Amino acid sequence: MAEPIDDTDLLFKALADPSRRKLLDLLHAEDGRTLNDLCEHLDMSRQGVTQHLDLLEAAHLVATVRSGREKLHYLNPVPLQAIYERWIAKFEKPRLKALSKLKRRLEQTDD
């Protein structure tokens, strides 16, 4: 069963694979990489990497821009925030929940 209905599901599924997590780490270390660049770090075929990147893109964790014959990949950390709100903050002890609220308030005044 396990139909990937909502974004939450795509997101967790995207994070469930170590190769995809490595890709996120690579983009975190240096943004705007090409497909070939990323392939050099992964020990699998180019298509394998492409398919992982497609999943990351479906989960909105990676955005891409075509530049000539190259495709540049950028990290988008926003969905991770959603995980935090739904799965970390919610399950924390009340004390930490209070801190989460504080954090959000600070974000609003700061931005």
Added chain:
Amino acid sequence: MAEPIDDTDLLFKALADPSRRKLLDLLHAEDGRTLNDLCEHLDMSRQGVTQHLDLLEAAHLVATVRSGREKLHYLNPVPLQAIYERWIAKFEKPRLKALSKLKRRLEQTDD
């Protein structure tokens, strides 16, 4: 490939399935439930639920206590904190990273 080597992998794999996330939600709503209790909410065989709970237990998200012929299930939110540190805080903008440090400092003095 995708060998489940470390705890991180078990954790993300555990969270990747909607039924398992539902189980966590159920335990969050009310802790110490029996297997049969949890089964009533899941629309699959008892064994299916057992296997999901086994994975959650392997990821240390659920702990169990045997009580007579019943098995009680308890939620352990600690591993979720690890995800936060490694995957949320790390990928946040520097401003939010600073807040994460603050949070940890507060935790130490508070506990």
Added chain:
DNA sequence: TTGACATGCAAGTAATAACTTGCCTAATAT
């Protein structure tokens, strides 16, 4: 002390996910 209840074990099936291979198109550099 027996019958119903709560759960465990093991093997099998079906669905999904990860990965590969081969060929195709478009951009660039010489």
Added chain:
DNA sequence: ATATTAGGCAAGTTATTACTTGCATGTCAA
């Protein structure tokens, strides 16, 4: 112009995961 480089598409294969069924064991209540 043409060879090379970057990437896309589509099928097929293998591995993993989700789930089921049938039977076994321990616990409790009457």
